[in-house]
Amino acid sequence: MTNNLNSLEALTEKKVSRRDVLKTAGIGGVGAILGASGIGGVLALKERKAASPELNQDVVPFYGKHQSGITTKAQNHVYFVSLDITTTKKDDLADLFKEWTKAAALMTEGKAIGELSSNEFLPPKDTGEAAGLSPSNLTITFGVGPSLFVKDNQDRFGLKNKQPKELVDLPAFPLDALEAEWTGGDLCIQACADDLQVAFHAVRNLIRIARGKATLKWAQTGFQRTKQADSKNETPRNLFGFKDGTVNPNVDSDKQLNQHVWVQSGDGPEWLVNGSYLVVRRIQMFIEVWDRTNLREQENTFGRYRDSGAPLGQKGEFDQLDFKHKKENGEDYIPTNSHVRLSHGDGSQQILRRAYSYADGMDLKTGSFDAGLLFLCFQRKPSKQFIPIQTRLAKMDKLNEYTSHRGSAIFACLPGAKQGGFIGETLFN
Ligand code: HEM
16 A cells, blocks of 8 residues: 555656556555545645645646746747648637647646547547656647738638737748748647657647647747756757857846737737737758858857857857957957847847757758758737847848748737636637
């Protein structure tokens, strides 16, 4: 019995699914274990877990004022999908979001979305590949694109008057090389987790639930160095070998998040308050060309040192950018066409970058790697943040010699949901 209790406690603390707990307990007799500690004991343990974050180390709460996966510290992997809606009924959409909410809440706790049925002539509700895996800090973030509101001039779901002014297709930027198969979408799901199988399982089950209502349009995985490989938790490096993510709004400061990330009351529309706009760009990086470029040129391209990540002319990664700092010969340390100088601008436009690298095998046309950056950024007003920044970059960023924007989309990430409510409630009700 003691063994059973110990294993129950240990398993619960390892955040395993209810089915696993019962399975293990079953070795010594489910009846016995429930009889002794009682279901109440199991529930009490669960409540204790919910109340004490240290016991919940790899669960990110799904319900809340904002959706998770935006200010959440970036997990090791992303599985991002864009979807086309196939139903013509608004009620179907609301039902879909209700079902998605329930399933997402379960999966972020590491639970299956349904128990194995005793009817072996039915397919199992949950696809099963995450059984026994920890929740892995899974977050699932839902967004809606401009075409949810109006497509081919049609007010598809009677939602036209709810379309935010900021939620319109991005303008075409110079040098854009967008491909239809990586562009746009009516809905998006961003699943991030420290385990790719957990992230994939989440998306797969959500897509399965959407059958008859929405289908996949495009999908992209992304990775960062894992937490396991980087115990010092330094800024991750992109595929050009540079630290990427040094300058970002402080996610612990409500003031900064309200200023730069969350849609505020009065911004319009009210249904999106506490949500955020997501801009996604699939940016191919010509790593073979980069690898033939000398170090000085590489550092001048970003305006930072490769090794330390410090701004050119300075020592520490987190030193303030100093554009007035000149070398002895009178040249600027940080070139005027460098990526950080142009993206920083006057410092007033800030976006929350949450990018992941991707490596998708080979580009069959060129025989080179198809690799790059799945650039994901969140903001309060794209017209005042991403668009002016990208307008400057597209014109003269030195980085453009080594990159090409292949995919693009914009979504409004919905506000968070309360327990008992659902994601999208403010839009569909
Ligand atoms: C493959 C494409 C890109 C790569 C490899 C890249 C890489 C980098 C690197 C290494 C830094 C410096 C370190 C840091 O602060 O994180 C940086 C900064 C930054 N990047 Fe990018 N970036 C890319 C695309 C973009 C795009 C498309 C945008 C927005 C339109 C953007 C916006 C920024 C911003 C706002 C900063 C911080 C500037 C500041 O210091 O205030 N980047 N990026």
